Amino acid sequence: MKKLLALALLAALLVTVRVAPEAEAAGRKAVLDTAYVCDFGQGSGVIDVTVKVRLPRKAAAGSTLAQRRIKVSLVLPADTVASLRQFGVESVEGRADRARLRVGPARPAVRGLRVPRTDLPESGSLVLRGTGRVDAFATPAPGRYAVKVPKRLAVELTAHGDGSSFEQGLACAVAPGAPSRLGTLRVKA
Numbered sequence: 001m002k003k004l005l006a007l008a009l010l011a012a013l014l015v016t017v018r019v020a021p022e023a024e025a026a027g028r029k030a031v032l033d034t035a036y037v038c039d040f041g042q043g044s045g046v047i048d049v050t051v052k053v054r055l056p057r058k059a060a061a062g063s064t065l066a067q068r069r070i071k072v073s074l075v076l077p078a079d080t081v082a083s084l085r086q087f088g089v090e091s092v093e094g095r096a097d098r099a100r101l102r103v104g105p106a107r108p109a110v111r112g113l114r115v116p117r118t119d120l121p122e123s124g125s126l127v128l129r130g131t132g133r134v135d136a137f138a139t140p141a142p143g144r145y146a147v148k149v150p151k152r153l154a155v156e157l158t159a160h161g162d163g164s165s166f167e168q169g170l171a172c173a174v175a176p177g178a179p180s181r182l183g184t185l186r187v188k189a
Contacts, residue, residue: 027056030183031127032149038172040080046175048075051149051182058186059139067136070110076126079176090161093117094128101134103185104145108137117160142189147182149174 028060032051037044050073074094076084084092092115101112113132120126153168174180 011053014179027054028183029053030147032179032182034149034180035175035178036153038152038155038170038171040170041168042057045077046082047077047172049149052072052161054180055183059189061139061142061187064136065108065139068134070113070132070134071125072113072115072130072132074115074128074130076128078125081120081124081126083172084159087159089120089159090163091117091119092126092157092159093156094130094155096155097175098130099132099150099153101150101182102136102146102148102150104143104147106137106140108135108149110134123139128162139185141189142187145187147185148180149182151180 013107034046034049034051043100052071054068056065063177075084076092095109096113096116099113100107101110111134113130114129115130118126118128151174153172155172157168157170158165159168
């Protein structure tokens with residue numbers, strides 16, 4: 001019986017040791033609520049943005065952080081949605097192809113950032129949810145580095161309605177006074 005109990009404890013210890021590094025690599029969820037000012041062509045407006053990504057708690061200097069998923073939510077204000085509706089727009093979708101996070105000197109690209117086609121609501125604001133992938137990148141020298149969202153962002157918005165569609169490029173920048181820090185990466189020697 002003692003031998004069986006010892007084997008069970010050893011198995012539990014091995015499982016714990018094996019899972020712990022994977023849990024560390026998964027990191028913690030970093031969430032940023034911020035705002036971007038976007039130029040719509042005929043004017044500009046503020047879009048509330050939420051960004052979510054898992055960041056490792058720490059990393060070794062010179063190591064490569066694996067590619068990871070990033071989620072974004074954008075809220076188009078009710079007056080912008082009402083204007084779109086007046087022009088016959090029924091749904092929108094979007095993408096941002098040249099976005100980059102900032103992690104100290106590193107600038108990992110955010111690839112495939114897409115918002116699927118989403119119907120406009122009858123009234124009120126419109127929440128657009130999208131996902132992408134942050135490229136793998138080499139960690140910088142030891143230290144603590146702020147992980148920041150892009151200062152500027154180019155978004156291609158496609159509007160659909162009445163059997164046709166059109167694209168509108170939006171030039172966006174972090175709103176004055178809005179936060180840009182998504183989290184902190186601690187790099188150890």
